[in-house]
Amino acid sequence: MTHPPAADSPAGTARATLPEDEREGFDRLAHAVAAARGKALGAVLRGQLPGVEGVRWLRSEGLPPTARAADLTPGQWLSLHATWLRLEDTPHAGVPRRGGGKADSKHGHAPGAQAAPRWF
Numbered sequence: 064m065t066h067p068p069a070a071d072s073p074a075g076t077a078r079a080t081l082p083e084d085e086r087e088g089f090d091r092l093a094h095a096v097a098a099a100r101g102k103a104l105g106a107v108l109r110g111q112l113p114g115v116e117g118v119r120w121l122r123s124e125g126l127p128p129t130a131r132a133a134d135l136t137p138g139q140w141l142s143l144h145a146t147w148l149r150l151e152d153t154p155h156a157g158v159p160r161r162g163g164g165k166a167d168s169k170h171g172h173a174p175g176a177q178a179a180p181r182w183f
Contacts, residue, residue: 068093074132077140088151089144096132096143103129113150120146 067090068074074093081089092111099107105128108117121128124139135143 066090066094068097073135073137074140077137077144080137080141081144085144085148088148089140092144092147093140099132101131104132104134105129107132111147116146116150 067078067086070076070079074097078086078089078093095111096104096107104121104126105118108120111117112120118128120143121130124142126134126139
């Protein structure tokens, strides 16, 4: 379970405006973004939004990819959350799809992968 952001922070201010049923998802997003303290948002959002959506979001908010989570205003937190919700069912980088990428017991490799042939 993730803890909600501090009430006096920009993320906490944004969270307070959300309906109760959206707060758990907001907390997960805020935790993932804030947990990468010191990292640029461009890199952090790559793991939270699919493809180039993180860069698109930063550009739409007038933020450089080098901005930090601490730079976000309550309005930007809400905008990021809305984008995250809109793209929630889209495959994300680094997040395995259910049932895909698991080792196959037949040959011990992920589906589609085979061991390199050995030529003696």
